[in-house]
Amino acid sequence: MAFIFSLLVMLLVGVVTSAIAFGQKNSIENAAREASRYAATLPGAIDATWFATVRNVAREAAQGNLDPGVDGQYICVAHINSGLRQVEDGGVLSPPESGMCYPDGLTESRVQIETRRVTEINAAFFSVDVTLRAPATARYERAE
């Protein structure tokens, strides 16, 4: 009976934490897509202000899942045509630098957003940390 009860608890806790992880994944994915679409039409020079504006859109769309205190929080914003990206990793913001968020094999002017966070899948008697990752690429629509 105790064994069955243990299984039951593991199952219930596992289902709940998995559901939470699904929700978090959905949030950071939504954040990446929202931010990429926003960045695709955002005017202005590609500088720290531009990156901060896009990053804030991602953060707000994530509904707390990409706040600086979140475990494994990571936001990368890249403007491929200018060759610049900016990363916020664990709440620490790096200056804009050369590079992309991830290779995608495309050639045209575009923006990339990558969001990550770590979540814990718990099964009562053991747990495992899982890194959730959501990339999004959108064609940049502003005049070059």
Place this chain on the structure above:
Amino acid sequence: MREQGRSDRGASIFMLAISLFLLIGASAVAVDIAAIWLDRSTDQKVTDAAATAGVLAAVQTGGQAGCEAALNYVAVNTPDLTSVDTSVCSDFAGACTTSETVVARGVTAGRYEITVVHPVDDLNDLMTSRIVSRTPQDLVEDDGVPCERLGVKMQSTRNSLFAQVIGFNSGTTTVHTVAKRIEGDERPPLNLIVLDRTGCNVISVNGGGQIIAEPVVDDVNSRLVPGLIIADSDGSECSGSNGVINVSGAGSVIRADGPAGCGLGGGAYTYDGYPAEEGCGRIQVLAPGTPGCNLPACSVSGGGNEPFPQPSPLGRLYTRQSADWKYNCYSDYTNPPDPGTTWAADPLTTTNQQDIKPCENTATDAPHIYNLIDFVGPASDGKPDSTFRYWRADLGHSCNPSGVIPPINQNVVIDCTTLQITTGTSVTINGKVVFNRNVTVNGSLTINPPAGETWNWVFFRGGRMSKGGSGQIAFNDAMVYMAKGSDVKLTGGSGSLIWTAPTSGDFADLALWSDSTATQDWSGQAGLDLRGIFFMPLATASYSGTGGQIQTDAQWLAWRLEVGGGAVLKIAPSEGGLKARDDRTILIR
């Protein structure tokens, strides 16, 4: 009593087993359904990104490019896809017209079935939303036209992880997006467009000639905007060693400058107070062979310089649309109203007119050019109205005047076979002028707006406007219209050519609208000041001869452009000049 003593243990175990089975089953279904809903959310965002990227490529490059872009964006945005086969996109080749049959092609990649649709006609399931079994959706005005729409449908099937134990083997979701191209708000100015669709040498620089597209000052944002040269030719007539852009002969140059800092190593200079740099503009060609200077887009021979910067892909056809929209706004260019005359340039049925999309601003703009043609009429109509008087020999006005003629403060129809303004002769007209035939200027001709008015027009019903090397012509605040059969032959030398567009009125910023197909010859002058839009969509503009260059604020649109003989053609658009397209997208379904 015996009944009361019966044990319930078996029933409890049975109930527990049933409960556990249901609990585990429900949990399994919940996990799998959650996964499918997450798929749906992800897929919707994937189709959004794919449709917006695809419609941009479709309107700029064509349906095949649009399909490829859409599928590529599906691949990069879908977590469990690395690539999508784009070979089906060849079915989208060819220009899109509203009458074209809708092309819809599907491709299977992993657990996804992706369908791209372009153009998306009004009754397509993607537009009416029948695809997702919703109530058919009505069209709205903002839905645009089929060729400016591209749709992506994505169906994903996910095998159940746990729920197979209760017979729930897989789940399928279908999402779709239709994106539409819209005009953006950041339209860069154009320096030069050549409109020949198929020709070779459409921008030809030889004999040490130079074409320089200067940067443009953006006063609003306090910055320089890169100079822009565009060639609409697809290069299909090119053969041998000649390209759409051809630079030949030592010292020949074609260059577009822009704000400093592009990193191409061009010479730095200050332009209107801003740091500028040679080669920091853009040269774009529709024909293949770019980026870089390769056939059929570009050729260099005989010691000519490579275009600077190297030509880049145009990706879209520009057409003469921007000028027509601004000065000749019609709701339908394929079936325009008849001007009511057969003499005129017939400007509304000439080459490529059919490619001009309906003018978007018919409520506020008017077909000013058509109205002017209709007002002036052919030579047989005589004077446009009673405010005009004739200048012709049989009425006592010499067609070969001499000396300094007192200023003529009236609108005039000049009806001389050739009005000869010889050396030492000066004619000033303060009014609107209609030339029925030729005028040759070796002395001085000045045309100003009528008294009390700020802008003017000059109308050539036919004939040639020619200028000798020492002649002086000044069209001040005037739009010059030249009908088919008219041309300009402006010889360079010690004379001057001052030609400034109106700054207000129906033709603000328009210096020349020519419906002529004859070659228009321009030359360097000791005094040259061209300001405004010089629109010669059916003519080859030929610019030659050296001279002092004080030219500013000119914008050239011609069928072809030839520059040679050491001439230096510096082009910089006026602030109110024509702008390039700015393609953006919105999601409409």
